[in-house]
Structure formats: C-alpha cells, structure tokens
Amino acid sequence: MVQKIDVSKARIELPKIMDEAYFEDQQFILLRRGIPMAAIVGIKNIMNNKVIKTSQKKEITRLFGIWKKKKASTTQIANNLREKAWKYHGR
Numbered sequence: 001m002v003q004k005i006d007v008s009k010a011r012i013e014l015p016k017i018m019d020e021a022y023f024e025d026q027q028f029i030l031l032r033r034g035i036p037m038a039a040i041v042g043i044k045n046i047m048n049n050k051v052i053k054t055s056q057k058k059e060i061t062r063l064f065g066i067w068k069k070k071k072a073s074t075t076q077i078a079n080n081l082r083e084k085a086w087k088y089h090g091r
Contacts, residue, residue, distance in 0.1 A: 002027045007037065 007030050010017060020026040021042040028040040 002029055004029045004031055004036070006030075007032050010040075 003026060005013075005017070005028050010028070010030055017026075017028055017040055021028065021040050022044070023042075025042055025045065027042075027045070029036050030038045030040065
C-alpha cells in the first residue's frame with residue numbers, strides 16, 4: 001500500500017518509515033507542499049524490479065553487503081562511492 005506523507009513529517013519519522021519500507025514492504029510518496037517529489041521503497045522492491053539493470057543490481061547488492069557487515073565506516077563507504085563516481089564520469 002502506498003502512503004503519502006509530507007516531507008517535514010518524514011524527517012521526524014524517517015527511521016520508522018525506513019523500517020516499514022524494509023520489513024513490511026510499505027511504499028511512501030514524499031510530498032512537498034502537496035506535490036509528490038520522491039518515493040521511499042524497500043530495497044527488496046528495487047531488486048525485484050525488472051527495470052533495473054543487472055549491473056545496478058550487483059552494485060546495490062555490493063553496497064548492501066558493506067552496510068550489512070558494518071565493518072566499514074560511513075567515511076570509507078562515502079569515499080568508495082566517490083571514487084566509483086569519478087571513474088564513471090571520467091575524472
């Protein structure tokens with residue numbers, strides 16, 4: 001079921017929204033001044049979506065593995081993502 005939620009309320013309840021998206025397969029549409037701006041869905045929904053390319057699924061799985069292990073700090077994760085983006089954009 002898709003729930004519409006104002007972005008100001010979503011900021012306050014983000015941990016709860018993320019839990020519901022992941023564990024209960026809830027979907028949320030974020031509204032700014034009543035206009036739909038973004039969505040929050042569980043990663044399982046993304047991985048099962050046929051629109052996503054295999055390479056993107058591999059990257060999502062790899063990132064999920066980093067977070068699941070919890071050995072890498074957020075700084076290490078961010079630096080890794082920056083390096084990949086720079087390589088992708090030819091820097």
